[in-house]
Amino acid sequence: MSELDQVRQAGERLTRQRRAVLQALDTQGGHVTAEQLCDALRGEFPHINTGTVYRILQWLKGHSLVSETDVGIGVKVYERVCNPRHHHLVCLNCHRTIDVDDRYFHPLATALKQDLGFQARIEHFAVFGYCADCARGK
Ligand SMILES: [Zn+2]
Ligand SMILES: [Zn+2]
Structure with a gap:
């Protein structure tokens, strides 16, 4: 359906x-x-x-x-x-966004469900941080 x-x-x-x-x-x-x-x-x-x-x-x-x-x-x-779901990593310095697939987030959703019974809706997620270049201080 x-x-x-x-x-x-x-x-x-x-x-x-x-x-x-x-x-x-x-x-x-x-x-x-x-x-x-x-x-x-x-x-x-x-x-x-x-x-x-x-x-x-x-x-x-x-x-x-x-x-x-x-x-x-x-x-x-x-x-x-x-499907397939995708998510984004957003660099706070250069504002680049990097697409990542669901395999990084799937374990999180599973663990939250198992440990807390919480049904996380991780459909399209953005994680803020620093990309490899910026983290290196380039
Ligand atoms: Zn997207
Ligand atoms: Zn960056």
């Missing part, structure tokens, strides 16, 4: 606007701001505003369809939750 079917089965409605936001996220690829989505959707929905887009994103996030991540640019970025 697809994630969208799961939403439908939960009796929730994927409205035209919600569907359009998902489509826009697919089209734009990763790391889209609410502002950028709003611009992309204005052709189809001339009266849409960032507040509406933001509310839709929160709803989609609540259904694990979309991830919301602080990647250090001042506003949150949104992305479809997809």
